[in-house]
Amino acid sequence: MAPSTVTTPPVGRPGAVVTGVALLLMAATFVPLGYIVSTIFSIGIDRAADLVFRPRVGDLLRNTLGVVVCTAPICVALGIGLAWVVERTDVPGKSWWGPLFVAPLAVPAFVDSYAWISLFPTMHGLWAGVLISTMSYFPLAYLPAAATLRRLDPAVEESARALGSGPVAAFIRIVLPQLRLAVLGGGLLIALHLLAEYGAFALIRFDTFTTAIFEQYQSSFAGPAGSMLAGVLVLCCFALLGVDAGLRGRGRYARVGGGTQRSATRIRLGIGVFPVLVVLAGVTVAALGVPLWTIGRWLHIGGAAVWNLGEIGHALRQTLGLATVAALLATACAFPVAWIAVRSASVFARLVEGANYVTSALPGIVIALAMVTVTIRWAPPLYQTASMVIAAYVLLFLPRALVAVRAGFAQVPVGLEEASRSLGKSALATFFLVTLRLTAPAAAAAGALVFVAVATELTATLLLAPLGTRTLAMRFWAFSGELDYAAAAPYALIMIVVSVPVTYLLFNRSRAVAGA
Known part of the structure; x- marks a missing residue:
């Protein structure tokens, strides 16, 4: 009797769910560009030229x-x-x-x-x-x-x-x-x-x-x-x-040769x-x-008069809430894109990854205007809702999460995932038992980067935030716009305090990468 064999799909081939999420994200990244192109055609080339020139x-x-x-x-x-x-x-x-x-x-x-x-x-x-x-x-x-x-x-x-x-x-x-x-x-x-x-x-x-x-x-x-x-x-x-x-x-820059990395001899300034x-x-x-x-x-x-604890507390809670949800969602969305980018060398992988990086080059105000136009024309119930604000944050800051998560994926040995699959574990179980555990530090860094970016984001929030939204950046902007600099000071201080841990994380990661 021939021994039974267990056939598992190749780790380098994305499943339907991963591919579907990646396609959805890629389509979303083209919304801002589609908004610009559709505006040109809606008003006519001649009118568009008059407005530009x-x-x-x-x-x-x-x-x-x-x-x-x-x-x-x-x-x-x-x-x-x-x-x-x-x-x-x-x-x-x-x-x-x-x-x-x-x-x-x-x-x-x-x-x-x-x-x-x-x-x-x-x-x-x-x-x-x-x-x-x-x-x-x-x-x-x-x-x-x-x-x-x-x-x-x-x-x-x-x-x-x-x-x-x-x-x-x-x-x-x-x-x-x-x-x-x-x-x-x-x-x-x-x-x-x-x-x-x-x-x-x-x-x-x-x-x-x-x-x-x-x-x-x-x-x-x-x-x-x-x-x-x-x-x-x-x-x-x-x-x-x-x-x-x-x-x-096409130049390449690499340190040739092995051996132990040593520190440079310091130049004496005298x-x-x-x-x-x-x-x-x-x-x-x-x-x-x-x-x-x-x-x-x-x-x-x-x-003490500028420390309106009720207003400050409300702004802090809203900021932390939006930043936390956006950070978790952006980091989660980065996983399928990073998986495809690292595990596959196909044209599709390059398109999926490149589309997200192109989005990072677009200013927040362009993405916000696109979201406003899309919701007003085709999804009025979503206009000025927290969902649209978070969606804009994800589009804006997904590339930041992707950079960190991609680096984490690149360090996960494929053999461990293949071994898990060969032992009968499903793709989902393998992800949670092997991949997620090994990429957790990178995912935490990705979430932190998105969190602080959202906590201090101003332009898209001003355009998209629903009535009643008062983040730290919005309250700071409102007071500074009224030249009430004293009332704006507590919000400025809190934004800096929120950003300090991520800045320290960036510094430590930079040193760790350089010493690798």
Whole structure:
């Protein structure tokens, strides 16, 4: 009698449920683009062209591209410079500078803007936007640069210095080319944030596409003019993605050879340590000291009266509730996409994963306008409901969850899943007993990233939130818009406190990855 065999489906082949969820998510990511295209056809090509090719759009394009072109290189240069000082020199207190340069990520950009205009009420225009944006977003360049420097083989730099190159020359010739991917990645992320930024620029009265779209929505309720501005903004996003892809090219950067990774020999700063410390302290004061001092000042001026515990508690509960639900849902949705992306090398896998990353390039206001239009036209009962707010959050922040969950999936040995299936376990049982347990740390990180993003999200919430919704960001925005800076201070402080744990998590993960 021939022995019986147990046939199990290949682990690399997605089941019907996984494929169905992935297809549904991919379709949802195309809703914002479909909204733009449908608007163009509904109003006609000629009318759309009239709305796009007008002086107002030219002014907005000049302002928007101006702040991107000025801010992104400054952030990248500052981030790389700070990372090199912390990772390659003997600057005193190097264990403290790293966390301090990541901490500004815990301060939302619109809170930074509120802090600076509290000190200098006449601040407005391009250079005010560049200053505030730089202090808000340079950590996005610092993190990848510092992680890359920790992974680079120090022997190459030391050989260059032994052959007569000074520290600066060795950095330019040897280190900087190896930072190319980190530079481009950080620069792209900063540029996309700048295209989507609303609150920081609105407070300093600096008009960009995002602020103009929001104003247009408020005046004409998602009229054609606002939709066309959104279309131009989407084209700007895709142009940035194209430039980034072209600059990256096909170059590969890897550390060759095995052996134990060792730390680089620290460069002695000597007398130069004093100006370096002045620069490091100045950046810290501008990025952290100004917002924290301003918030503390307004809390002192307002006294106990600004601590309306009932209102603050209500806003905190709503914020935590929306952020928790969105984080859980986005993380759950990331699992089928990550599974397909890691376990399959098909064209379908690349399409599913790529569609979600393209969505991350779209500003929140475009996604919110698309959700408004879809619900008004085809699903009126869902308009201004919590379900639509959460759906927008998932579309906005699913890519953040996907990055973390995908990394977790990549570290799960396929053999363990196959062994579970060969022992008669179902695909669902294998997922809970093997896959989920091994990816739990990555899933927790993904949920935390989405949680803090939702807790400080402003633009989409303002457009989509149902009546009665008062999140921390909305209450802060309402008070700061009325110039009641003292009443806004408690909400700013709580948003920062909520964001600090995730910022610390990002810093630790960056160090862990670099040391892997």
